[in-house]
Amino acid sequence: MSTAFLFRDDAYLKTATATVAGMNDLGGILLDQTIFYANSGGQPGDSGRLMTADGREIVIATTVHPDGDKTAIVHVPAPDQTLPAIGETVTLVLDWDKRYRLMRMHTALHLLSVVFPFPVTGGSIGADKGRLDFDMPEVPEDIPALETALNDFVRGEHDVTAEWITDAEMAAQQDLIKTMKVKPPMGQGRVRLIRIGAGETQVDLQPCGGTHVANTREIGPLRIGKIEKKGKENRRVSLFFAE
Template sequence: MTGATRRITTEDIMPERFYLDPYQTSLSTTVVSHDDAGIVLADTLCYPLGGGQPGDTATLQLADGSSLAISDTRRDKTSRAIVHQVAADAPRLVAGTAVTLQLDWARRHRHMRIHTCLHLLSCVIKAGVTGGNLSAESGRLDFDLPEGMELDKDHIERELNALIAADHAVSVQMTSGAALKAQPELIKTMSVTPPLELPEIRLIAIDGIDLQPCGGTHVRRTGEIGQVLVKKIESKGARNKRVVIALAD
């Protein structure tokens, strides 16, 4: 897609910090609102549930030394605000309250490692992806396999770990919906189509290996994933196979 993509910068149309710097772990910010749905902050590091990736957990530290645990992060479907979920009996914070957000980095980093590995899995298995999901423990992709195509667990595991060991650079690029529509082969997920009406769509590029639309967070290099295991391969229909991977550590 020469001439049709560019690297994301701090001036981009998606200012969320989990996109601009997925490695940032602490942020000073203020409360915008706090109601039954949760807390909206003026700025956040927390990734909201979406694209098969879980919402982040974190801690809000207050000036008086107390703290609130963020148990999940979601994006409001109407307002598109990022809502940080806390216990129902947590003290209500008034608008303007200064807080420090501390991301649960260990959990997020495992999400990033597994998510990037799933992109590699989609390169090793050359078939349409019908679904996927991940957690801090494992990840899976479902594939629509051509008739007669068989999957070998050991072969897939070897290929994945070879791509990881090669330490390919991972970066973010931006393209237009029109440009992506002209190259549908980049859209690997059969069940979900990116919003092609948008002027800008986010792509994840694994240098020399892969380029595909994705709204999740990823590591900087494949070597950061570490060794992985193919836990199992399951049949989910006549043509549909589920491949489950996990981090070895």
């Protein structure tokens, strides 16, 4: 059972209507379409509410892909909720403040992968803090200069856009893949690319299925935190909002 991912076309949707398409064995709710992003790629699943036609509220604690199926999303209700009936129409209400901070941080981490031009070995996106792990033998000497470059990208007001290429085109452009352990979501015929900037002012282009802001100015000032050694050549770089 597949789900239409409305957030791929418009990450700024805060509410939408959907039809309950099914339930899984654990009481998770499947909808025909959703604005809720499911936990994947280091970005947490969204939370929020489902509102029924008779005014009942169902709190959604998180959202996940069922058993690794990237074409469907399960909406996990908080405990002790009265579940909707299959075929029922519900209104989705996203926890927007959380989502928007995740969008800002996710986009910021794309920029971090530019100022630290090393292969990415892992990452995590939070509403207040993000981090990327790099295959980085030595820590760069001038971290303040890298932080300045990072914030220059933010202040550059670069548009963030999405486009699609085929699986075959992705396979022929392996240089676009920065992550060593997380591979692009291939197997469905096409892969989404996220482009920051364009033409001569392009900053970054890489495959990504997450949610992002529309322009880098929305990210706000950033601060690079401590850099931790996590192996012989693995370094973890933390990133925070400065305001």
